[in-house]
Amino acid sequence: MGRWEEIPVTADVAVEVEGENLKDLLLTAAEAMISLMFGHPAVAEDRSEVFDTSGEDMEALLVNFLSDLLYVVETKSLVPAKIELVNTGRFSFRAKVTGERFDPEKHTLECEIKAPTYHNLFVKKENGRLRCRILFDV
Numbered sequence: 189m190g191r192w193e194e195i196p197v198t199a200d201v202a203v204e205v206e207g208e209n210l211k212d213l214l215l216t217a218a219e220a221m222i223s224l225m226f227g228h229p230a231v232a233e234d235r236s237e238v239f240d241t242s243g244e245d246m247e248a249l250l251v252n253f254l255s256d257l258l259y260v261v262e263t264k265s266l267v268p269a270k271i272e273l274v275n276t277g278r279f280s281f282r283a284k285v286t287g288e289r290f291d292p293e294k295h296t297l298e299c300e301i302k303a304p305t306y307h308n309l310f311v312k313k314e315n316g317r318l319r320c321r322i323l324f325d326v
Contacts, residue, residue: 190216194224195321201299202308202323210246211273213311213318214253214281218271221254221324224299225261231269232288242280246311249279250320254304257285265290301326 190207203220207213241256243249260266268287276282290297302325311320 190317192216192220194220197323199326200305200307200323201301201326202321204319204321206317206319208317210249210318211275211281213320214250214273215271217250217254217320217322218257218268221257221301221304222261222268224324225297225301226267226295227298229267229295231267233269233286234288235264235266236284236286237264237266238282238284240276240280240282242277245279246318246320247306247309249281250311250322251304251306251309253281253283254322257283258301258303260285267295299326 190212192205195202205217207216237260241253243252266287268285270286272284273281305323307323
């Protein structure tokens, strides 16, 4: 599994993410976004949503995947516990998000993320691993 850390920026939230490969990078970026939004609550795995996501390159795929995940979280009131990805093409994946319905008595929205952005975005290979920076509009 990859790692992520929040980096200081003015007004928004940014993270740098590292992963062994593209799939790991996407999953770690998703973990970062969900952790920023909800912290680390115990979450049941009683609901699932599936979506397809793609992009013209790694940067577009990253932004599209996080945007699609955010859409599912917001429109389905889903707090993710687990995300699975199956590669369906060079820059395309099918995602299965499993979790539970948001319950204000159990869950806290710690950071309301409006969107992942292209501002200062990069994805690059470094020392045999992929690394990226993604900024979230809050």
